[in-house]
Amino acid sequence: MNEVVKDAKQRMDKSIEAFRDEVSRIRTGKATTALLDSVRVDYYGNMSPLNQVGNVSVLDAHTLSITPWDKSMVSAVEKAIMQANLGFNPASDGTNIRIPVPPLNEERRKDLVKLVKKFGEDYKIAIRNVRRDANDKLKKMEKDKELSEDQRRDSEDEIQKVTDNHTEKIDEIIGLKEKEIMEV
Numbered sequence: 001m002n003e004v005v006k007d008a009k010q011r012m013d014k015s016i017e018a019f020r021d022e023v024s025r026i027r028t029g030k031a032t033t034a035l036l037d038s039v040r041v042d043y044y045g046n047m048s049p050l051n052q053v054g055n056v057s058v059l060d061a062h063t064l065s066i067t068p069w070d071k072s073m074v075s076a077v078e079k080a081i082m083q084a085n086l087g088f089n090p091a092s093d094g095t096n097i098r099i100p101v102p103p104l105n106e107e108r109r110k111d112l113v114k115l116v117k118k119f120g121e122d123y124k125i126a127i128r129n130v131r132r133d134a135n136d137k138l139k140k141m142e143k144d145k146e147l148s149e150d151q152r153r154d155s156e157d158e159i160q161k162v163t164d165n166h167t168e169k170i171d172e173i174i175g176l177k178e179k180e181i182m183e184v
Contacts, residue, residue, distance in 0.1 A: 004141070005158050008134035012127050012166040019123040019170060026112055027086075028180045029104040031064045033057065036099075041080040043073065053077060064099040071095055104181070112181050120174040124167055131163045 024034045039050040050056060054068035054077060068077050077097055078090045088099045104112070135156055142152045 004134050004137045005155055005162070008130050008159050009162050011130045012162060015123050015126045015130070016166060016169050016173075019119065020173060022119050022123075023116055023173060023177050026116060026177065026181070027101070027104070028112075028177075028183075029101070029109075030061050030180075031058045031099075031101040033064065035086065035101070036064065036066075036081070036084075039080050039084045039086075041073065041077050043076070050077065050080065059098070062101050062103070064101060066090075066097040066099070067095065068097075109181050113178050116174055116177045116181070120170050123170055127163055127166050127170070131159055134159050 024032075025037060027035055033051070033056045036050050036056055040047045041050055041053045043053050050066065053070075053073055054066050057065050057067075059065045066077055068074055071094075074092050074094065074097060078092055081088055081090045081097075081099065088101070090097045090099045092098075138147070138152045138155050138159075141147050142149060147155075
């Protein structure tokens, strides 16, 4: 019975981490290296993440810099950034690539907040699905006489507390990201 609760908690923790990762990719108007995590570069016939092709850094609040380790890859990196369709216009000086991160307008900020809330709701659903699976396992264990009705109820209560805790964490992340996005 403790195994079921423990497994549910671990799966819910993974959902929280996946949500954090998803939200970190959403642009806030400030330059962050996470904005380029989805960019893949054709590195000698191999599609590689940008951070494995060069050094990605933040110059200031509105500028990213990429220094490819292989100088011949500058044009391929620029092309990959353009093809990623992130709304960036990279500028190269031959060895370095600078990416200005334009500030967001009010309408775009509101759209991004809606997107974050939608992702949050999707991950809350995933957490509730984990709860349902755990409760189903407990009911099956009770039916198979592996635990009593009281033990099942206690475990379900514990799983509900874990679910509520994880749902609150998602709400906190949504609130922080919303504040970050709406900050001008």
